[in-house]
Amino acid sequence: MAATSHPLFGSTALRALEHAAQSALPPHTLMPRAAQAACLLILQRWRGRPVTILCGPGNNGGDGLVLARLLNQASVPVRIWALNVDKRPADAERAWRDLPRGLLQSGDPKGDAKGAVIVDALFGIGLHRDLDADTRRWLAWANEQEGAVRVALDIPTGLDADTGEAREGTFMADVTLTFLRDKPGLHTRSGQDHAGEVVVDMLGTDAVTAALPSDDQSIGTGNLIRRADCKTLFVSRKHDTHKGSFGTLAVLGGGHGMTGAALLASRAALHLGAGKVFVGLAEANPALSCDLLQPELMLRPAASLLGKKDAGIGVWVVGCGLGTDQGAADWLAATLHAARETPTVVDADALILMAANPKRVPARKAAWVLTPHPREAAQLLGCDTAAIQANRVAQARRLAAKYSAWVVLKGAGTVVSSPDGRWSVNGSGNAGLATAGTGDVLAGMIGALLAQGLDMDDAVRGGVWLHGAAAQDLSARGIGPIGLTAGEVIAAARDLRNRPENGVT
Ligand SMILES: NC(=O)C1=CN([C@@H]2O[C@H](COP(=O)(O)OP(=O)(O)OC[C@H]3O[C@@H](n4cnc5c(N)ncnc54)[C@H](O)[C@@H]3O)[C@@H](O)[C@H]2O)[C@@H](O)CC1
Numbered sequence: 001m002a003a004t005s006h007p008l009f010g011s012t013a014l015r016a017l018e019h020a021a022q023s024a025l026p027p028h029t030l031m032p033r034a035a036q037a038a039c040l041l042i043l044q045r046w047r048g049r050p051v052t053i054l055c056g057p058g059n060n061g062g063d064g065l066v067l068a069r070l071l072n073q074a075s076v077p078v079r080i081w082a083l084n085v086d087k088r089p090a091d092a093e094r095a096w097r098d099l100p101r102g103l104l105q106s107g108d109p110k111g112d113a114k115g116a117v118i119v120d121a122l123f124g125i126g127l128h129r130d131l132d133a134d135t136r137r138w139l140a141w142a143n144e145q146e147g148a149v150r151v152a153l154d155i156p157t158g159l160d161a162d163t164g165e166a167r168e169g170t171f172m173a174d175v176t177l178t179f180l181r182d183k184p185g186l187h188t189r190s191g192q193d194h195a196g197e198v199v200v201d202m203l204g205t206d207a208v209t210a211a212l213p214s215d216d217q218s219i220g221t222g223n224l225i226r227r228a229d230c231k232t233l234f235v236s237r238k239h240d241t242h243k244g245s246f247g248t249l250a251v252l253g254g255g256h257g258m259t260g261a262a263l264l265a266s267r268a269a270l271h272l273g274a275g276k277v278f279v280g281l282a283e284a285n286p287a288l289s290c291d292l293l294q295p296e297l298m299l300r301p302a303a304s305l306l307g308k309k310d311a312g313i314g315v316w317v318v319g320c321g322l323g324t325d326q327g328a329a330d331w332l333a334a335t336l337h338a339a340r341e342t343p344t345v346v347d348a349d350a351l352i353l354m355a356a357n358p359k360r361v362p363a364r365k366a367a368w369v370l371t372p373h374p375r376e377a378a379q380l381l382g383c384d385t386a387a388i389q390a391n392r393v394a395q396a397r398r399l400a401a402k403y404s405a406w407v408v409l410k411g412a413g414t415v416v417s418s419p420d421g422r423w424s425v426n427g428s429g430n431a432g433l434a435t436a437g438t439g440d441v442l443a444g445m446i447g448a449l450l451a452q453g454l455d456m457d458d459a460v461r462g463g464v465w466l467h468g469a470a471a472q473d474l475s476a477r478g479i480g481p482i483g484l485t486a487g488e489v490i491a492a493a494r495d496l497r498n499r500p501e502n503g504v505t
């Protein structure tokens with residue numbers, strides 16, 4: 001996959017970069033640049049509207065104070081409320097000294113802010129305790145104002161820049177103008193709900209590099225997966241090809257009552273371009289010998305598929321609707337044994353079974369990808385779901401290291417980690433995907449891309465992006481987010497795959 005253009009910095013890495021930038025630039029440069037960027041954004045998008053700025057005690061508050069002065073100079077009506085502070089950091093202190101005093105309001109924010117722009121400059125990446133009562137009251141006021149535009153500087157107050165955890169009462173931004181580099185917490189977990197549109201301003205530090213921390217505790221830096229990072233996904237097909245050129249994939253799943261999950265994964269694989277797709281059904285006496293709506297799929301009882309040495313299976317997808325009983329555990333063990341030299345996607349029930357029976361997971365010679373949702377990830381790591389969600393990037397990396405696997409930790413802002421700890425957060429997707437079967441579809445899609453010869457990085461990140469982009473495309477057409485179905489994601493993903501210029505970024 002080509003080097004991506006959209007880095008995400010964990011907070012330790014960000015502080016290192018901040019430090020390097022401060023050394024490289026004349027003193028007191030960054031805060032005026034941050035305020036200038038905010039001023040420009042407001043004038044470009046909302047010229048003519050009054051602006052209310054809420055300022056905190058640190059440098060985030062300092063950004064707000066300088067912004068107030070700049071807007072005032074541009075004749076924009078500005079009101080400013082600042083939390084009580086004993087001592088400000090140097091840059092914020094300068095900003096405080098230079099603030100035209102008439103802009104400062106006393107007491108709590110009040111008045112009708114309909115039509116106003118409300119700027120959150122309360123706390124940025126320096127927030128490290130629970131919010132105090134004043135801050136919570138001010139945030140509640142800001143979040144309640146109907147008809148106002150809400151803009152967060154750097155990060156919405158209350159949101160964790162690394163994890164996307166939102167404290168109660170976190171600012172609800174329409175737009176977040178984030179400084180220096182983008183942050184994972186703006187894109188995963190609750191990040192998207194609170195950050196709104198994310199605009200990045202590097203404050204002229206594009207060329208600044210920093211020695212980044214390499215300790216295990218910090219997440220370092222990763223990437224946001226965007227369309228531009230998925231070039232191999234859109235490679236066109238040569239004429240001189242045949243079905244064998246695009247790989248043979250086998251799905252093993254579909255235990256009692258769960259045939260649909262295996263069919264969804266298989267149909268997704270077919271529609272994403274796999275040359276041939278076998279479906280091994282784990283149910284003892286499958287009711288289906290053919291998928292009448294998709295007769296191109298080759299349905300087999302699991303035993304016959306696993307015993308078929310000459311099928312040329314180049315990728316396995318195992319787990320979709322497999323079940324978790326003893327029979328399913330046996331099928332999984334047999335499949336992982338058959339697939340140890342073949343790229344494999346492990347999903348759903350197979351992950352639960354792997355967690356319960358680690359001794360039945362054979363050593364692997366080929367790469368593999370695990371696609372857990374948070375509860376499955378928790379079982380694999382022996383912790384609870386809350387611990388996974390508390391730091392999705394770190395936990396995806398832990399899981400990837402534990403199993404020497406690519407890991408797709410699903411949910412809002414899906415996190416991908418490679419075995420060596422390189423990580424990304426998906427930039428596509430929406431809550432339309434929160435419906436049964438979309439995970440099966442994702443597993444089939446990643447499998448299909450592997451079957452067509454994409455390398456692991458490209459297939460996993462490309463599949464995750466395309467899956468989310470399909471949901472966005474459907475929603476843009478009014479098919480979702482409410483009531484979007486997993487089957488519709490398959491068709492939309494095929495459509496996007498065949499429409500390289502699609503406008504979804
Ligand atoms: N230093 C730099 O190079 C730049 C900093 N900038 C801004 O500065 C921000 C970071 O500034 P700071 O490190 O000062 O951090 P913040 O402005 O986020 O706040 C830190 C201050 O708040 C206090 N604090 C933390 N949690 C609190 C809580 N729950 N209740 C009450 N007080 C609490 C801290 O003790 C500290 O005084 C960035 O997010 C960005 O907005 C920008 O101006 C761009 C450049």
Ligand SMILES: Nc1ncnc2c1ncn2[C@@H]1O[C@H](COP(=O)(O)OP(=O)(O)O)[C@@H](O)[C@H]1O
Pocket residue numbers: 348373409410411412413414429430431432433434435436437438439440441442467
């Ligand atoms: N709120 C959401 N925002 C974005 N993506 C979501 C959301 N909820 C679910 N998804 C995606 O939908 C898929 C659901 O997968 P999974 O939970 O395994 O479902 P199933 O087992 O029913 O197929 C994953 O790709 C996940 O990332």
Ligand SMILES: [K+]
Pocket residue numbers: 060120121122123124152153154155156157
């Ligand atoms: K803020």
